[in-house]
Amino acid sequence: MLGKLRITLWSLVLVAAAAMGFLLMREPKLPQPTQTELPLASIGGPFTLVGADGKMFPSTRLAGKPFAIFFGFTHCPDVCPTTVARLTKLRRQLGAGDDAFTIVFVTVDPERDGPAEVGAYAKLFATPVTGLTGSRPQIEQVKKQFAVFSAKAPGAGDDYGVDHTASVFLMDRAGKFVATLAPEESDTVALAKLKRIAT
Amino acid sequence: MRLPFLPIIICLTAGCAQQGPQIEIGDSWARATAPGQSSAAIYTTIANRGAADQLIGVSSGAGMAMLHQSSLEGGIARMRMVSAMDIAAGSRVALAPSGTHVMVTGLVAPLAVGADLRLTLRFAKAGSRTVKVVVVAAEAR
Numbered sequence: 001m002l003g004k005l006r007i008t009l010w011s012l013v014l015v016a017a018a019a020m021g022f023l024l025m026r027e028p029k030l031p032q033p034t035q036t037e038l039p040l041a042s043i044g045g046p047f048t049l050v051g052a053d054g055k056m057f058p059s060t061r062l063a064g065k066p067f068a069i070f071f072g073f074t075h076c077p078d079v080c081p082t083t084v085a086r087l088t089k090l091r092r093q094l095g096a097g098d099d100a101f102t103i104v105f106v107t108v109d110p111e112r113d114g115p116a117e118v119g120a121y122a123k124l125f126a127t128p129v130t131g132l133t134g135s136r137p138q139i140e141q142v143k144k145q146f147a148v149f150s151a152k153a154p155g156a157g158d159d160y161g162v163d164h165t166a167s168v169f170l171m172d173r174a175g176k177f178v179a180t181l182a183p184e185e186s187d188t189v190a191l192a193k194l195k196r197i198a199t
Numbered sequence: 200m201r202l203p204f205l206p207i208i209i210c211l212t213a214g215c216a217q218q219g220p221q222i223e224i225g226d227s228w229a230r231a232t233a234p235g236q237s238s239a240a241i242y243t244t245i246a247n248r249g250a251a252d253q254l255i256g257v258s259s260g261a262g263m264a265m266l267h268q269s270s271l272e273g274g275i276a277r278m279r280m281v282s283a284m285d286i287a288a289g290s291r292v293a294l295a296p297s298g299t300h301v302m303v304t305g306l307v308a309p310l311a312v313g314a315d316l317r318l319t320l321r322f323a324k325a326g327s328r329t330v331k332v333v334v335v336a337a338e339a340r
Contacts, residue, residue: 081240
């Protein structure tokens with residue numbers, strides 16, 4: 001009798017262990033971007049961030065000129081410099097000079113990217129790039145306005161990566177959203193879109 | 200009996216010429232980095248005219264190197280470490296921007312244009328190869 005009970009109990013333990021194992025084996029769920037409910041027309045709007053000089057940077061400073069705004073982080077070795085480099089190349093190809101549109105880089109990692117970091121990063125490209133940072137709430141507010149997703153990726157200590165929206169947002173000289181620029185799009189498509197904001 | 204084709208037949212059946220992988224590495228480059236930037240990416244192209252091999256490790260004097268893969272699914276850029284990369288027989292594999300690349304973290308010093316930078320690639324069969332990496336201006340490529 002007691003033997004039978006023991007077998008039953010041990011079987012239960014085994015079943016529970018197997019279930020736990022199954023749950024643990026499943027791939028950890030990555031944080032997923034929440035479906036953006038933001039209507040395209042409402043992307044953007046006035047914001048206040050901090051410039052490379054450490055001073056407040058209100059979005060009115062961008063007014064009067066179209067701009068291409070990208071969200072990334074300076075410790076991002078691949079996608080971010082590739083995107084900014086591409087924007088500088090496209091601006092060159094437009095052939096209308098550096099005034100054709102402003103390239104804006106906003107960090108989604110303000111804990112590591114202060115004004116000095118975004119400033120040094122922007123200067124790296126040998127053509128005018130506006131690097132912006134801000135307090136965490138300021139960054140979160142602007143992310144919300146542009147429906148941008150970002151989340152810390154697994155990493156050791158201070159050496160983490162950040163998953164983030166890869167698209168560039170193209171805004172006209174009135175600060176109105178015109179189109180996004182995806183990394184996968186060809187230069188021909190990208191140039192056509194840029195002409196829409198830059199002329 | 201003379202068998203003039205015997206060597207050829209042996210070659211065909213035994214896979215005569217080169218049995219192992221034949222790895223050639225070219226166009227290795229990196230973007231310059233800004234002061235304070237802790238990581239950089241190195242890109243390169245691996246051509247294999249021989250049998251299949253696997254890239255199992257990378258190293259560089261610039262910092263701690265590892266194989267990383269960027270993905271752009273659903274408009275989100277993510278980067279994850281990969282332990283190894285298959286180099287199929289007769290293939291040409293590019294470690295290119297926004298794909299699999301060598302990521303160097305804990306940069307000892309910012310990468311300056313023209314700096315002396317080397318990359319060592321370790322293959323399962325072909326062994327280690329060290330190549331010179333050209334550091335270009337950030338907006339150059």
